[in-house]
Amino acid sequence: MRDGPPPAETRPPADRRPGQGSWLDRVPQPIAIIVFGVIVVALWQLVTALGLVPRIILPSPADTVREIVLSAANIARGDYITESLWVTTQEVVVGFLLAAGLGFALGILVSETKLGRTAVMPYLIGFNAIPKVTFAPLFVAWFGFGPESKVVMALFIAFFPVIVDTAAGLASVDRDSLMLFRSFQANRWTTLAKLKLPAALPYIFAGLKTAAVFSVVGAVIGEYLGGGRGLGMLIRLSSEQLRIDQVFALIFFLSILGVALFGIVAWLERRIVFWHRPEPTEVTSA
Secondary structure (H helix, E strand, O other): OOOOOOOHHOOOOOOOOOOOOOOHHHOOOOHHHEEEEEHHHHHHHHHOOOOOOOOOOOHHHHHHHHHHHHHHHHHOOOOHHHHHHHHHHHHHHHHHHHHHHHHHHHHHHHHHHHHHHHHHHHHHHHHHHHOOHHHHHHHHHHHHHOHHHHHHHHHHHHHHHHHHHHHHHHHHOHHHHHHHHHHHHOOHHHHHHHHHHHHHHHHHHHHHHHHHHHHHHHHHHHHHOOOOOOOHHHHHHHHHHHOOOHHHHHHHHHHHHHHHHHHHHHHHHHHOOOOOOOOOOOOOOO
């Protein structure tokens, strides 16, 4: 075997370190987001300018921005969009809080008890496998056309990720730490409160961030199919009138609502789970 350094042609370049990606991987995230958005809008403008899609189906970016500005002015004046946005916000927040509480409790039940794993979890998986939109008429029939049916729809769509991530987090505890607690004769609840729950917090918050987004989806589905006074009903009316630019504007404000709720949960995660720094794209393991 020949000693000494490998030939020059086989040595990695001096300016490339192991794990170092291409220049695209080194672009700052804000710049990458802006550039990607500009590309999407440019392609969108090109499609509408060339008439590849009728504007009654796909309005131009300029028409959409104008409608967003008009809708924002409507909200600033406290007009009908403000009322609809407030109704949807209440439904989303209440549905999310209920989903967080129920999902957390069921996650502990599934992870910590044999009954939960063998009897409860199969039903939860079965319910989650059913298309959620099929339950909207049932919720309207059971809870009426008011906000209650929309809250239940938001809860129904959002709670399953919290269950899965809570159970996964509780099951991820290091075995050596668990044996240490057992050696000190810690009972089941002490182990759960002082070892398993702190270790599971990153997983739980991942499920909560997913639930924050899903709760918006659930509330809007309930409004779209079950009436009411929220933004989902306005989207339905606008689409029936072929005001697609207004549909896009309302979707824009719904996305702001979802991002705001997601951001609040992420902010709480940074304050509570300060020892864990998730990746920018980390949402959930479910």
